[in-house]
Amino acid sequence: MVLQRVFRAVIMGPPGSGKGTMSARISKTFGLKHISSGDILRANIKDQTELGLLMKSSIDRGQLVPDDVMSRLMLSDLRALDHSSWLIDGFPRTVSQAEALDDAFTVDTVINLNVPFQTIKQRLSSRWTHLSSGRVYNVDFNPPKVPGLDDVTGETLVQREDDTPETVTRRLKAYQNQTEPVLEFYRSKGVLEIFSGTETNKIWPHVEAFLRRKVSPVEQTAA
Ligand code: G5P
Ligand code: MG
Numbered sequence: 001m002v003l004q005r006v007f008r009a010v011i012m013g014p015p016g017s018g019k020g021t022m023s024a025r026i027s028k029t030f031g032l033k034h035i036s037s038g039d040i041l042r043a044n045i046k047d048q049t050e051l052g053l054l055m056k057s058s059i060d061r062g063q064l065v066p067d068d069v070m071s072r073l074m075l076s077d078l079r080a081l082d083h084s085s086w087l088i089d090g091f092p093r094t095v096s097q098a099e100a101l102d103d104a105f106t107v108d109t110v111i112n113l114n115v116p117f118q119t120i121k122q123r124l125s126s127r128w129t130h131l132s133s134g135r136v137y138n139v140d141f142n143p144p145k146v147p148g149l150d151d152v153t154g155e156t157l158v159q160r161e162d163d164t165p166e167t168v169t170r171r172l173k174a175y176q177n178q179t180e181p182v183l184e185f186y187r188s189k190g191v192l193e194i195f196s197g198t199e200t201n202k203i204w205p206h207v208e209a210f211l212r213r214k215v216s217p218v219e220q221t222a223a
Contacts, residue, residue, distance in 0.1 A: 007032065007085040007215045008105055010092070012182065013113030015171040016120035016127070018200040019089045020136050022113060025204055026087055030211055031218035033081060037074060037090035039134035041065065042160075046131050060161045062170030064093060064178055071100035078105065085215070094178050098185045109214060110186040111207060114196040117172055124168050128157040141200070 009032065011019045020036060027034040041059060044052030051073070055065045064070075074091045092098040101107065126139040130150035137144045137157060145151050162171065186192040193210060197203040 009087045010110045014175045016124040017113040017115040023089045032087040062167040067096045119198045124163045
């Protein structure tokens with residue numbers, strides 16, 4: 001029997017590896033609260049907050065925003081969750097961010113999606129996003145029921161400004177240079193679990209089986 005307690009996880013992987021798609025499945029199946037750093041930043045840009053206005057140009061250029069800004073933003077959101085179980089997507093993205101998170105919380109597991117860069121480049125050119133919820137679609141993989149509209153709200157979907165081929169290349173470089181060292185940080189702590197593949201539907205059963213050994217699915221808890 002899996003004991004029910006606070007469970008804290010991080011999902012990592014290059015841009016477009018399916019972190020958002022996989023997080024939606026994990027949070028639905030296991031009841032973990034999904035916190036996406038990119039979604040939080042995009043919501044700030046959409047609402048034209050001071051932070052959003054300051055960070056927009058870096059994000060649109062495919063550069064990481066400064067560590068101190070990001071760590072402060074994420075840690076204050078996580079502290080507000082108190083004793084909830086969560087899954088963070090997109091943070092930490094540098095060793096400095098990983099150290100800041102480690103100082104504040106114990107992370108139980110880190111899921112890394114290892115997807116080839118070639119696969120990613122094709123996916124991102126056909127991604128459509130519902131900005132306020134972070135729901136993502138893909139014209140080939142999971143199209144919306146009505147083209148161009150979000151399934152839940154019926155609102156218009158947009159293409160992210162950082163999904164142009166040149167910016168995707170820059171984001172992949174940032175990932176290699178700044179984020180890959182974070183994998184080593186978590187490997188040395190013994191919490192890193194790597195899932196490799198080119199299709200989310202094929203990776204998901206492995207992720208689900210792995211998590212079932214650590215946390216109870218919500219259906220079972222409710223029964
Ligand atoms: P984000 O928002 O964290 P990225 O670049 O890490 O952005 P992204 O692009 O959101 O990651 P993802 O979440 O890994 O990708 O992937 P996804 O959206 O689920 O899937 C991508 C597409 O593929 C979708 O269209 C999906 O439908 C489709 N898809 C999924 N699976 C399959 C499949 O099996 N087959 C097919 N054909 N399609 C599939 O960060 C954005 C920016 O914010 C800043 C940075 O500037 C960053 O560039 N930022 C930070 N800066 C500093 N520190 C941090 N911690 C930061 N966090 C964000
Ligand atoms: Mg995402």
